[in-house]
């Protein structure tokens with residue numbers, strides 16, 4: 061059996077930004093081989109529907125909880141993803157993320173989940189719920205072109221056109237979003253002419269302690 065290598069997330073290489081709000085971008089999140097294994101084994105089953113609310117149109121994206129996760133689903137998780145969960149729920153990553161963000165993350169419950177967005181799904185502008193202190197979003201699409209849409213939009217206000225930064229969900233990149241009253245962001249719809257690519261992401265969320 062392949063040993064659990066427990067590769068670190070390369071947070072030391074993050075580019076820290078303050079505009080339009082505090083966030084950090086990593087163009088290479090994992091060593092290339094680790095990222096490739098995660099990409100190749102990104103799960104296809106165990107997802108449940110999330111229906112987007114839009115008066116004109118309904119659409120469905122899919123999510124799967126990895127931590128906490130239903131006990132029976134853990135054994136089915138491919139080994140690279142079991143390693144991912146161990147790494148992002150472990151002390152090394154938590155300490156590095158606390159150092160990067162300046163937030164006291166020690167007492168925070170951590171949640172890990174996966175997302176599959178078929179073409180044409182989007183998320184309207186929002187600031188994350190106040191209970192979320194910081195969210196790290198990891199992307200696994202290869203290839204992905206900015207022109208396909210599906211970009212994470214970092215906004216200057218609630219206005220979807222007030223786009224300050226556009227983060228393309230390219231393979232092995234990731235973004236750490238620090239939640240605040242003005243941390244407006246949205247996910248742009250992936251264009252239908254995008255050749256069938258499903259937008260694949262994982263999220264690690266540190267929640268404010270109860």
Ligand SMILES: O=C(O)CCC(=O)C(=O)O
Pocket residue numbers: 183188197211212245246247261
């Ligand atoms: O997938 C992304 O790029 C961001 C998703 C997001 O903002 C959220 O789920 O709250």
Ligand SMILES: [Fe+2]
Pocket residue numbers: 186187188245
């Ligand atoms: Fe969000």
